[in-house]
Amino acid sequence: MSAQAPRRFTPVSVAGLIVLAGLLVAIPFLTTTTSLRQATQIVVSVLAVLGVNIATGYGGMISLGHGVFVGVGAFATGYYVGDLQLPWLLAIALGAITAGLAGALVGVPALRIRGIHLALVTLGLAIVFRPLSKRFPSITGGVSGRSIDARFDAPGWWPSDGRMASSVYRYVFCVLIVVLVLWATWNLVNSRFGRSMRALRDNHMAAAIYGIDLVAARVTTFAISAGIAGLCGALQVLLVPFVSQDKYPAQESLVIYASAVIGGLGTIWGSVLGVLARTVLGKAGSALAGYDGLGPLGEFFDLLDESAFVFGVGLIILTFLFPRGLAGLGRKNQVPK
Amino acid sequence: MDLVLLLQRIFDALFNSAIYSSLALALVIIFRSTGLLNFAQGEMATFTAYIAFVLLAGPQPRLTGGGLAGLIPGVPFSIPLAIFGAVLCGMAAGAMTERALIRPLGGASDVALVNITIGLLLATNSLMAQWWGTGPRFFPAIFPTGAGQHFTILGARLRYSTVGVWVILLSALILLVLLLRHTKTGLAFRAVSISPSNAELVGVRVGPTLMYGWAMASGFGALAACLSANSVLLEPNMMLRVLVYAFAAATLGGLDSPKGALLGGLIIGLSQTLIPAYVPFIGFELSVLPALVAMVVILLIRPAGLFGTQRIERI
Numbered sequence: 001m002s003a004q005a006p007r008r009f010t011p012v013s014v015a016g017l018i019v020l021a022g023l024l025v026a027i028p029f030l031t032t033t034t035s036l037r038q039a040t041q042i043v044v045s046v047l048a049v050l051g052v053n054i055a056t057g058y059g060g061m062i063s064l065g066h067g068v069f070v071g072v073g074a075f076a077t078g079y080y081v082g083d084l085q086l087p088w089l090l091a092i093a094l095g096a097i098t099a100g101l102a103g104a105l106v107g108v109p110a111l112r113i114r115g116i117h118l119a120l121v122t123l124g125l126a127i128v129f130r131p132l133s134k135r136f137p138s139i140t141g142g143v144s145g146r147s148i149d150a151r152f153d154a155p156g157w158w159p160s161d162g163r164m165a166s167s168v169y170r171y172v173f174c175v176l177i178v179v180l181v182l183w184a185t186w187n188l189v190n191s192r193f194g195r196s197m198r199a200l201r202d203n204h205m206a207a208a209i210y211g212i213d214l215v216a217a218r219v220t221t222f223a224i225s226a227g228i229a230g231l232c233g234a235l236q237v238l239l240v241p242f243v244s245q246d247k248y249p250a251q252e253s254l255v256i257y258a259s260a261v262i263g264g265l266g267t268i269w270g271s272v273l274g275v276l277a278r279t280v281l282g283k284a285g286s287a288l289a290g291y292d293g294l295g296p297l298g299e300f301f302d303l304l305d306e307s308a309f310v311f312g313v314g315l316i317i318l319t320f321l322f323p324r325g326l327a328g329l330g331r332k333n334q335v336p337k
Numbered sequence: 338m339d340l341v342l343l344l345q346r347i348f349d350a351l352f353n354s355a356i357y358s359s360l361a362l363a364l365v366i367i368f369r370s371t372g373l374l375n376f377a378q379g380e381m382a383t384f385t386a387y388i389a390f391v392l393l394a395g396p397q398p399r400l401t402g403g404g405l406a407g408l409i410p411g412v413p414f415s416i417p418l419a420i421f422g423a424v425l426c427g428m429a430a431g432a433m434t435e436r437a438l439i440r441p442l443g444g445a446s447d448v449a450l451v452n453i454t455i456g457l458l459l460a461t462n463s464l465m466a467q468w469w470g471t472g473p474r475f476f477p478a479i480f481p482t483g484a485g486q487h488f489t490i491l492g493a494r495l496r497y498s499t500v501g502v503w504v505i506l507l508s509a510l511i512l513l514v515l516l517l518r519h520t521k522t523g524l525a526f527r528a529v530s531i532s533p534s535n536a537e538l539v540g541v542r543v544g545p546t547l548m549y550g551w552a553m554a555s556g557f558g559a560l561a562a563c564l565s566a567n568s569v570l571l572e573p574n575m576m577l578r579v580l581v582y583a584f585a586a587a588t589l590g591g592l593d594s595p596k597g598a599l600l601g602g603l604i605i606g607l608s609q610t611l612i613p614a615y616v617p618f619i620g621f622e623l624s625v626l627p628a629l630v631a632m633v634v635i636l637l638i639r640p641a642g643l644f645g646t647q648r649i650e651r652i
Contacts, residue, residue: 124629312460319452
């Protein structure tokens with residue numbers, strides 16, 4: 001994979017940025033409390049996809065288990081803010097760090113287990129996560145989950161008020177965090193560390209010869225990527241103060257991975273595009289499934305309601321047609337190896 | 338330690354062992370020939386179990402596929418016939434997967450191959466949920482499973498179903514070995530497994546040969562799903578956990594060793610029953626954790642497993 005992150009903006013990416021920024025500003029004015037929460041959840045889910053992108057796209061370590069780190073982030077944040085009564089900001093930061101530490105633990109075997117075998121281990125992790133978290137009911141709420149006794153409400157100085165105030169506050173907070181993390185990741189992958197990460201991905205032998213510490217680089221990469229996914233989980237708790245193991249089935253991890261691939265591995269915008277694709281496909285699918293004027297064909301369109309189906313098929317088609325994902329559509333003949 | 342109880346647990350474990358061995362064999366056959374871990378193997382197998390279910394239920398208008406099954410003469414089938422039909426369908430599906438999705442990719446990267454199998458897993462899983470619902474369905478047992486249906490050996494009960502499953506698995510294995518040893522296709526398959534490029538040079542058509550391999554593998558997968566559907570109840574996620582056990586079994590035995598898959602399945606099946614019985618924390622629900630840990634440890638200290646080929650990296 002020779003994904004050189006372009007340092008300069010192309011006209012297409014500038015236009016895309018402007019449209020995206022306009023959309024983000026417009027959303028709170030156009031929505032109700034419920035749909036604003038859903039919009040915020042979509043924005044937050046960019047982080048989980050970005051996490052996979054860092055491990056797989058930049059670090060070259062296939063991870064099919066990032067849903068696990070989202071879950072760890074959520075459970076940990078719920079525990080810190082609900083049981084330990086820590087302030088929200090601290091709880092969120094600690095939640096992300098906890099997920100990052102879990103990621104570092106997984107990163108240690110990833111030193112020797114590579115490629116398809118790592119995919120195998122992380123898939124196993126994704127499958128084990130639900131039964132494992134049921135064994136710790138005091139933190140995870142066991143089978144049925146538990147609500148967290150804390151609310152992230154708008155403070156006194158917040159200008160807007162009324163019913164929407166706290167929803168808008170949460171939205172703005174989450175958007176700011178996501179933008180901040182995207183910017184930080186952009187800088188990270190273009191830093192010295194980012195270059196060593198990519199060198200490691202493309203040829204670990206050569207990277208080692210050039211003096212890159214393989215152990216440190218791999219573990220750090222995995223920890224950062226898991227921490228960002230954990231941040232996604234932490235923000236989920238902020239939006240809906242309820243944690244439950246059934247939000248993190250193995251399929252969720254796989255859909256996160258699929259989003260990262262569909263959006264485009266090895267580009268920051270790919271993560272945003274992947275989430276957009278997931279949202280648009282999901283909405284279009286349920287709209288088509290609900291439309292009755294299709295006659296006998298209608299039964300087939302019912303399938304589109306399941307975004308996992310659309311994503312599975314999309315993943316296969318994309319692998320054949322656009323191996324670089326949606327983010328790679330505009331670029332010429334750079335096929336990942 | 339109660340020895341009769343221990344023996345009883347071992348006997349109970351043997352049933353699952355057969356299932357894991359069978360699915361592990363499916364994984365190994367494909368990995369050996371294509372160098373690819375088929376993450377969708379479990380879902381493909383579950384799909385065939387649903388086919389068997391439809392063949393058993395016959396032409397019911399409210400059941401997806403029921404209308405189609407009504408066109409086949411003799412439906413509803415008896416249990417062995419339905420499973421046989423499902424295994425044939427599974428083999429056809431496996432061959433088609435190789436032809437349509439794997440071969441056109443050529444020697445693509447790990448990421449591309451993972452993408453294809455993960456896409457297949459997601460699509461098949463939600464297809465089954467959409468068509469047949471997420472609720473568990475009752476799948477009849479092929480062997481009698483009633484209270485008195487067992488041999489008694491040293492005070493422990495060995496169920497007829499356990500013996501039956503092993504008989505089926507071993508006969509399928511013998512058939513496979515005969516095919517590999519005594520047919521031209523088998524010879525070609527062995528050649529392709531050792532070296533695709535050399536096989537091609539001596540005139541073996543690699544593509545169609547791999548297709549046979551996929552068909553054989555999917556047959557073993559289908560067998561695993563149809564034989565276990567009675568005890569774990571038929572539902573779309575049925576094989577997801579079984580897949581971890583099977584992967585652990587295949588890793589333990591060596592990912593490219595059929596013999597290893599058989600032994601690995603045996604060991605993993607035994608540990609799945611024995612570890613939760615003697616380590617209270619694990620419990621039944623978490624019995625998949627030791628399998629995952631075993632898999633990681635093997636990959637770390639001896640990636641070739643018990644019987645796999647040692648890979649030598651040149652520096």
